Amino acid sequence: MKKTAILSILVFALAISTGVLGYLYSTKMVEEPKAETPQLPISAMTDKWAASAHADSSSLAFRDWDETEDKNVPPTCAKCHSSSGLKDYFGLDGTAVMAVDNPAKIGNVVDCSACHNSYVETAASVKFPSGMEAAATSDVVPCWTCHQGMQGGINGDLDKKIGSTEVDAKSENLGFVNPHYLAVGSMYLGSEANGGYQYEGKTYAGHFEHAEGVQTCTECHDPHSLHLADPGFKKCQTCHAEVTAWPDQQKIRRTKQDYDGDGDVTEPTYDEIQGLTEKLMTAIVLYSKDISKAPIGYTQNYPYWFADQNENGTQDEGEKGYKDWTPRMMRAAFNYKFVTTSAGYVHNPVYSAQLLIDSITDLSGGDSAIALEKFARP
Ligand code: HEC
Ligand code: HEC
Ligand code: HEC
Ligand code: HEC
Ligand code: HEC
Ligand SMILES: [Ca+2]
Ligand SMILES: [Ca+2]
Ligand SMILES: [Ca+2]
Incomplete structure (x- = not known):
């Protein structure tokens, strides 16, 4: 008897909850087209980014230089292991374009400014380690620049x-x-x-x-x-x-x-x-x-x-x-x-x-x- 009682309560609870969920879901579906309350894109983006690997300042990818003498990410590594290194590579700090001229601070992750900047907005191509250059739309310019490896198989x-x-x-x-x-x-x-x-x-x-x-x-x-x-x-x-x-x-x-x-x-x-x-x-x-x-x-x-x-x-x-x-x-x-x-x-x-x-x-x-x-x- 007891078991059946519990079971029926469970079934009842389930029915209610699915009903409520179903209701919420359907009203959402109905209301969606006329929902004009603007989402808060910036905070939504920030939350998603903050939970991503790009923001993980404790990752080895951003901490490998902790034990070095000058506590810096050297220029050969900074392009991809820090935002400031990438901006240096893009020439946004006033230094030469397509070259990292200065070391970067440790723990400087892949932040908003790595992808949202004036170089990326207008760039139309990306250079690869092999020396080849490929046409790119601006949304993928940062991805291709960091996710390209350090050596081309040939010409490297x-x-x-x-x-x-x-x-x-x-x-x-x-x-x-x-x-x-x-x-x-x-x-x-x-x-x-x-x-x-x-x-x-x-x-x-x-x-x-x-x-x-x-x-x-x-x-x-x-x-x-x-x-x-x-x-x-x-x-x-x-x-x-x-x-x-x-x-x-x-x-x-x-x-x-x-x-x-x-x-x-x-x-x-x-x-x-x-x-x-x-x-x-x-x-x-x-x-x-x-x-x-x-x-x-x-x-x-x-x-x-x-x-x-x-x-x-x-x-x-x-x-x-x-x-x-x-x-x-x-x-x-x-x-x-x-x-x-x-x-x-x-x-x-x-x-x-x-x-x-x-x-x-x-x-x-x-x-x-x-x-x-x-x-x-x-
Ligand atoms: C072209 C971009 C680029 C350059 C230049 C670069 N890296 Fe990386 N590196 C990456 C990316 C992308 C990862 C992704 C790591 C991962 O799997 O978490 C990475 C990962 C690493 C990791 C972490 C590996 C792990 O197990 O998580 C270390 C350590 C590292 N790089 C060291 C260096 C050093 C040292 C240099 C300079 C000599 C350097 N990198 C230059 C792009 C680059
Ligand atoms: C790795 C690159 C990258 C990083 C880091 C990044 N973004 Fe973005 N962001 C993009 C791209 C690419 C788009 C365009 C999205 C699309 O077309 O789907 C975008 C779109 C946006 C938009 C929407 C703009 C629009 O026109 O709808 C906002 C707002 C935004 N990002 C804010 C941020 C903020 C704030 C941060 C830091 C917390 C950040 N982003 C970090 C690449 C990045
Ligand atoms: C609009 C249709 C479409 C969508 C959406 C799509 N694919 Fe495909 N996918 C294809 C076609 C067509 C091929 C065969 C392409 C070819 O070999 O030229 C393919 C091939 C692939 C292959 C290689 C399979 C092989 O045997 O070579 C992988 C892996 C793959 N898709 C993954 C994905 C993933 C992951 C997603 C979602 C993020 C996705 N696809 C979304 C149509 C699609
Ligand atoms: C400044 C260099 C840089 C840029 C720009 C960049 N990445 Fe990354 N990406 C990295 C590094 C470094 C890691 C490894 C991070 C870690 O280990 O925490 C990584 C990790 C990743 C991962 C692995 C996530 C995981 O959970 O393992 C993905 C997927 C990724 N990036 C996609 C992208 C895409 C898509 C873009 C362009 C919109 C992009 N990245 C732009 C450097 C970059
Ligand atoms: C067809 C959809 C598709 C496209 C296009 C795509 N990816 Fe991916 N990517 C995936 C999927 C799916 C995975 C997970 C693969 C797995 O773990 O089996 C992945 C994994 C990754 C990883 C993590 C790899 C690892 O071993 O942890 C990185 C980094 C990444 N993608 C970057 C990029 C970059 C940069 C681009 C553009 C050049 C890109 N991806 C284009 C679907 C895609
Ligand atoms: Ca052995
Ligand atoms: Ca530079
Ligand atoms: Ca087979």
Whole structure:
């Protein structure tokens, strides 16, 4: 008896609450068109921004210089790790344009003035680390400027370091060249920014031609909260019915090709790229043992690549940064980090697949033990 009583109270309460909610919802729906009370856009934007990663002054991205002697963000880092550095780069402080001339204060986050300023209003292009310049609308100029990485695969330090070293030879001058983090602008633009290491003789996809309403950074990301722009995942659902919650974006598939060569042509594109990523890692490790004669391992934090002396895949005490690089390994390692730190599957799946497949193929040219599966290069 007691149980049924409780149950009926619950059902009753539920009925009332859904009724009330339904009522509120319907009046809101009815009233919405004539609601002329202006929202307070500035405070709404400020609240969203304050809860975002851009405002997180405790994040390592804004605190990495805490222990330095002069307690400053040096000019080479300030462009993306502080608003004042970006404004210096834009020439808004009276210094040269396209150059950071002064160090910035620590903890100066990505504030309103990074994106809302007179340079951004009129800018029509953005320069990338490869030296290439791409036409841009002003809303994405700040995004592309900070989310572009620090190295282009070609025309960058990578080829300079390699110089004339033979592809499978080790040399003391060689070392990991880091594309840096969240280089999503470069990923999105593909060969129009030359962000990845593009192999000679191959052609590469340009920017990801997606669909109307989801082409630009700010069409998909709310520039203040950084989350998916309203109406969130429902925006994806209009065209991708499989998206019914976050992170269902990872279930989307449109391509008919088996990028990772595992015979599965129904798995999500996320898994095609993930499959290639894993195969590239296997290839790099195999090559390091067979050709460099020193096993390598990867960790998401500095030094990223380490000498995995006991070959267990994790960095143990005493296992230092990797030193036995060959040019082939450097290119592959560069592309591995570039694709895995820029959510390649959603920002440019074709460019991602091309870079990963070409990296595995190149490594196999030096180590015949690396299996070349039936990758479908898009
Ligand atoms: C082109 C823009 C750009 C430049 C230049 C740049 N960074 Fe970054 N950096 C970023 C972005 C974007 C992130 C995003 C980090 C994240 O994942 O939280 C980042 C992340 C980091 C992080 C945090 C990594 C983590 O695990 O959260 C460190 C540390 C860092 N950068 C150091 C540096 C240093 C040191 C320099 C200068 C030598 C530098 N960066 C120059 C854009 C840049
Ligand atoms: C990372 C870049 C970025 C940052 C940081 C940023 N904004 Fe914005 N903001 C934008 C973009 C881009 C738009 C245009 C939005 C759109 O078109 O959807 C915008 C739009 C706005 C608007 C609406 C303007 C209009 O015409 O409707 C207001 C108000 C605003 N921002 C205030 C702020 C405030 C206040 C801050 C700091 C607390 C801030 N923004 C930080 C990029 C940024
Ligand atoms: C001044 C450089 C700068 C600008 C301009 C900038 N970003 Fe960022 N962004 C960063 C840094 C640095 C981080 C990492 C922050 C952290 O770790 O707290 C980041 C983080 C992010 C994240 C990750 C959020 C998360 O929760 O992990 C997204 C998404 C993002 N930015 C999108 C954008 C978009 C879209 C724009 C343009 C409207 C933009 N950013 C403009 C530097 C910038
Ligand atoms: C089609 C919509 C779409 C577009 C266009 C888009 N993004 Fe994203 N972005 C996403 C989604 C979805 C995620 C989350 C991916 C995941 O975690 O699976 C994401 C993730 C990110 C992240 C975090 C990556 C990480 O690994 O934490 C950053 C930074 C980012 N986007 C920046 C940008 C920038 C800058 C642009 C413009 C060059 C852009 N995005 C364009 C949908 C988009
Ligand atoms: C207006 C329709 C439309 C909307 C809205 C849309 N997409 Fe797409 N999406 C497409 C089309 C069409 C393709 C195939 C594009 C191509 O390959 O040329 C695609 C492809 C993709 C792919 C790559 C799949 C593959 O196999 O190559 C991903 C990932 C993706 N969309 C994510 C998203 C996300 C995340 C959102 C929401 C933020 C979104 N889409 C919103 C139409 C849309
Ligand atoms: Ca300057
Ligand atoms: Ca597959
Ligand atoms: Ca180990």
